[in-house]
Amino acid sequence: MGKLNSFIFSSLRNVKRDYSTSAVVIGLIATLVSYAGPLLIVFQAAKVAHLSEDIVSSWIWAISFGSGLTCILLSLWFKAPIITAFSTPGAVLLVSSWSTYSYSEAIGAFIVSAVIMTILGMTGLFSSIMKKIPPSITTAMLAGILLHFGISVFTSLGKLPVVIIPMLVFYLLSKRLIPRYAVIVSLMAGLFTAYLGHELHFQHVHFQLVSPIFTAPSFSLNALIGIGIPLCIVTMASQNAPGISVLRADGYETPASPLITATGLSSLFFASFGSHGINLAAITAAICTGKEAHANPDKRYIAGISCGMFYLIFGLFGATIASLFNAFPQELIVGIAGIALFGSLSSSLSVSMQGEKKEIALITFLVTASGVSMFGIGSAFWGLIAGLFVDWILFGRFRIIGFTQQKEEIKG
Template identity: 40%
Template sequence: MTNIVIRKNKADFSWHAAGAGLLSSFVGFASTFTLIVQALVNVGATQKEAASGLMAVSIAMGVAGIALSIKNKMPVSVAWSTPGAALLLGIGAVKGGFPAAIGALIMAGVMLTLAGLCKPLGRVISKIPSSVANAMLAGIILNLCVAPVHAMAQYPLYFAPVLLVWLIMLKVKRILAIPCAAIATLVIIYLTSDLSHITRGSILPHLMLASPVFNLSSLVSIAIPLFIVTMASQNIPGVAVLNVNGYKPDATPLFTSTGLCSLLAAPFGGPAIGLAAITAAICAGEEAGDDPARRYWAGVVCGAAYIIYGLAAGAATQLISVSPPVFIEAVAGLALMGALGNSLVNSLNDKNSRDAAIVTFLVTIGGHAFFGIGGAFWGLLVGIAMLYLFKANAERN
């Protein structure tokens, strides 16, 4: 497909693009904001710190999306790293507590920025075998995808309506299935929980600056895997979605910009952000209008909506806090089922790397830490080592 010629016209606002941007923001936020909150809580954040993180990452996404869309005149969608949040949720409490997790988020932001500034580094990451990267991601999110089963066993009356909404929307409008399930979850929590302790002051938006702690364990267990899954599962596919729709951006400035925004959000508890993939298709495709040159408004409107959603982070986090953790994990599990299916398929597609992918998956899901380093890193390392070992043996033979 030939490159799209972008018009520089201040009067090119598109209502179709604006509508696509609103839909994209709603799907992106409502689908997995519960995952972000629970991930931060699991690595040691208080409810106020988790609200700060959700607010910071939402604003970072919004600012990056608006700036990049206007600058490039392309519908650049930015999203938090859902695989990265799943990684944090799978790791749980870390040595050094939440300050160490903040340190890891800052280091991941530095690496994401360097991936854009240092082109060889970006090329190295892009060469990580897709089968191994997908197997690692599948291992990270598998336990979360089982959470709906646990929720049905423990809270059948509460979770059954959520599951029913999800199933109905899968049939009616698949892309709205998770957002509607998330809304149903919040409604059920509101109707069945004691909210008397929640005050107006506790739901007002505010950012909390944390004091980071840097150590080798959090670097290897969190920062490096977070960097890899964000690059492999979001940044690279995000560029591919733009390319498929006829846009040919220079990828490195996009990586640098989202990395810098990740770095700015991290001290406030914000997880890493990167280019969106699924929601990017909404903004860059025909849903955003017939004229590709005007679709960049979808990225602008999507970014503006994320900033508004971020201001409601305190209320959303307080509401989630009164729910049993497995209930929130179950909604996150529903949101990640598609990602699990895609990761498993992509990890096993190539029969030459299938053994390495399976070992990566098993080591990652085992979750055992060696030398204070989590299973995700070891799964990736073992998988890459097996691939190159088999390749070397094949070349000798």
């Protein structure tokens, strides 16, 4: 108990000392981005499963609190911006798979998936795999993931130029004059111009506290095969692997095993309330790990705490989140997300193309950016596989018709 009290008081002192407005706002932006698109997939999956409004509200509460608590605790513990989120590819999987199973069977599958993820984290197996992947591949994969968001800024410009152009102009001016607050100024410019253009619609927003609903699981082999195992695979491959890559790209060598273990345990605890899975974030993590949060990397963990706090606040109003996001033009959310990721995208591209493995990085980047999806697994995983395969061909050791060639022989 004494150690716990010491940790709490020490953490409070550190937060007070390292607090910055830029990190808090970046945390808010990351939370908004977490909800903006993925939450629509959650509603779509709920419609497929014919879930009641109360169950959906409990689901949103569960994924929000599961993400928020892990964000806060992990960021405090490791003093790094550890951003977690609910599984987006997992929600996509549910859209196509859930109609066959009852809600309680799905809960059982969520629990099994969470147990597997926890075991992978506790045994260190996931960490061992990540250590064997060359940095050029992971940074190229990250760049491929982020490319879409950078491009979306300019596609949004064509749809709502009166909002996006001022955001870009004020971002660039702030990068020159007050770089630490560039994203904040851009967001303020976007909100102000959206208000002037009558693009903000708060009249339909209503506030109502959520009531979490516990559901006892039922276990079936069909649900395990149809939901549980695929959910674990897509979450580990499409979310946790890129999430670790984001941290590594910005210089955070946080051990992977405790992060995976914590998200697995969080998934397990909140599964009976509707959570389909909590995992490391990639896109929103990249928003918080860059210089926009703070010039000093050691103080960016405040963005992780901020993100977690906003998760908790939004989770309390699970029934009203959709109406809140409908108040903002979609182009504004897409635009600020892309602008906040400019720094991470440029640094990822730069790092991945250094050294002798440019071809490997290029192919990883292109496959990831293509958006290709097979067997329910997204392009981030296939970009990773493509990079490893090309690395093996060009630099690895392989056997052809009875003789072995190595890197030096290939070059010769």
